[in-house]
Amino acid sequence: TIGLVDTAKEMIATAQKHLVQPWPTAGDIGAEARGGMVSGDGIYVTDSEGRRLIDGPAGMWCVNAGHRRKELADVLHEQAMALSYNSPWYTMNQPSVTLSQRLADYAPGDLDHVFYTTGGSSAVETALRFMQFANNVKGRPDKKMIISRQGGYHGSTYLSASLNGRPRDHDWMDSASEQVIKLSCPNPFRRPEGMSEQVFCDFLVAEFRTVIEKTGKERIGAFIAEPVMASGGVIIPPQGYLPRMRALCADNDILFIADEVVTAFGRLGHVFASQDVFGITPDMITFAKGVTSGYFPLGGVMISSRLFEDLRRSNHSDAMFAHGLTYSSHPIGCAVALKNLDILEDGLLDHARAISGYFQASLKTLEDLPLVGEVRGLGLMACIECVADRISNNPLTLDLTVGKRIDGHCQDLGLLVRPLINMCVMSPPLTITPSQIDEMVSILRTSIERTQ
Numbered sequence: 001t002i003g004l005v006d007t008a009k010e011m012i013a014t015a016q017k018h019l020v021q022p023w024p025t026a027g028d029i030g031a032e033a034r035g036g037m038v039s040g041d042g043i044y045v046t047d048s049e050g051r052r053l054i055d056g057p058a059g060m061w062c063v064n065a066g067h068r069r070k071e072l073a074d075v076l077h078e079q080a081m082a083l084s085y086n087s088p089w090y091t092m093n094q095p096s097v098t099l100s101q102r103l104a105d106y107a108p109g110d111l112d113h114v115f116y117t118t119g120g121s122s123a124v125e126t127a128l129r130f131m132q133f134a135n136n137v138k139g140r141p142d143k144k145m146i147i148s149r150q151g152g153y154h155g156s157t158y159l160s161a162s163l164n165g166r167p168r169d170h171d172w173m174d175s176a177s178e179q180v181i182k183l184s185c186p187n188p189f190r191r192p193e194g195m196s197e198q199v200f201c202d203f204l205v206a207e208f209r210t211v212i213e214k215t216g217k218e219r220i221g222a223f224i225a226e227p228v229m230a231s232g233g234v235i236i237p238p239q240g241y242l243p244r245m246r247a248l249c250a251d252n253d254i255l256f257i258a259d260e261v262v263t264a265f266g267r268l269g270h271v272f273a274s275q276d277v278f279g280i281t282p283d284m285i286t287f288a289k290g291v292t293s294g295y296f297p298l299g300g301v302m303i304s305s306r307l308f309e310d311l312r313r314s315n316h317s318d319a320m321f322a323h324g325l326t327y328s329s330h331p332i333g334c335a336v337a338l339k340n341l342d343i344l345e346d347g348l349l350d351h352a353r354a355i356s357g358y359f360q361a362s363l364k365t366l367e368d369l370p371l372v373g374e375v376r377g378l379g380l381m382a383c384i385e386c387v388a389d390r391i392s393n394n395p396l397t398l399d400l401t402v403g404k405r406i407d408g409h410c411q412d413l414g415l416l417v418r419p420l421i422n423m424c425v426m427s428p429p430l431t432i433t434p435s436q437i438d439e440m441v442s443i444l445r446t447s448i449e450r451t452q
């Protein structure tokens with residue numbers, strides 16, 4: 001089949017006829033085709049015109065171990081030849097069981113159980129359906145509201161998408177809005193002028209407390225948060241925010257779901273970031289993406305033992321959690337994830353922790369450019385936010401194509417970034433070296449200068 005689309009032109013022409021890419025506009029559905037890719041190696045990808053580009057976003061925050069890892073390709077092949085699939089309903093396979101134990105060892109507290117899914121949206125959906133099920137079983141069917149945040153992103157299935165906090169994700173789409181309350185985005189860069197970060201944090205926590213009081217804790221089932229908001233523009237909450245939100249959840253019997261679809265598997269230097277980076281133990285952790293470094297679709301939810309014990313103690317031991325996916329516990333995905341964990345343990349986590357300081361400091365040098373309002377980041381995720389002027393730090397409301405234009409210049413010079421309106425987001429493969437970081441920052445500098 002590769003032969004059918006072996007030139008860039010043919011690939012685009014065929015895609016225009018048959019392929020629907022994510023997030024198309026009504027006018028573009030079936031018409032726009034972009035970004036033909038043919039190969040990858042380390043932090044680089046090569047497009048259908050033969051251009052070699054640094055994969056700045058590691059695909060979609062996921063190719064953590066880098067492209068073309070022979071160990072991952074080999075294990076994928078070996079597992080497909082040994083057992084390519086088994087029904088997760090009636091049978092199990094060794095890779096999924098071994099992986100469940102290794103994930104439980106890494107997960108904080110008593111998050112000792114895993115339910116595997118096919119990706120991040122299905123992981124979030126699973127966590128929410130589990131919350132609904134648990135509250136039905138416990139005889140409190142009204143405790144189902146979900147609290148999410150402006151700026152957050154949790155997926156593209158109906159309920160997970162309903163939690164998303166970017167207005168454009170909802171403008172033309174239906175959502176289960178009656179089940180969701182959105183709190184303010186914990187973005188220190190956008191806090192009211194003159195307000196200290198500490199007071200901003202107090203405000204955010206007080207807002208949550210007020211919502212609980214007004215809505216009634218007996219109606220709120222869960223709070224869901226990315227420890228660092230990814231697609232919202234790499235937003236690192238103020239110091240103390242996550243522990244205080246976690247404490248409010250515990251005090252009010254509200255489940256805290258940490259959406260670690262991006263932040264896990266080395267992106268912040270640890271397998272899970274909740275405890276190791278932010279000092280919190282959630283009730284559930286959703287994960288996907290980096291668990292297989294994108295070599296196979298896999299996700300999952302880590303679930304606290306306490307939640308299972310509560311269910312066992314209920315009067316409804318026959319109640320069924322009627323939820324499962326054909327590809328839950330996929331043997332190939334789980335085998336790849338095991339090998340990916342080996343790679344992380346075998347130096348990649350150490351490397352990610354060691355290199356992140358240089359990565360952040362190098363990107364930070366771009367703050368001297370007039371178009372750049374802030375460069376922020378943590379671990380190996382970062383965002384360059386452009387502003388109309390440095391005095392008011394206004395977002396570029398006049399020209400929202402700035403991110404795309406920077407990305408265009410970057411591509412001409414050999415770098416892919418992820419443009420998000422007035423922001424460019426980067427989350428390269430964790431294997432990146434200092435000289436590759438220099439190459440990346442130099443391309444970004446020239447591209448931003450060309451954009452002014």
Ligand code: PLP
Pocket residue numbers: 118119120121122124153154155156226230231259260261262288289
């Ligand atoms: N949660 C977060 C934090 C994400 O960033 C994403 C995707 O980017 C998702 C969930 C949805 O994951 P998927 O696209 O694998 O369904």
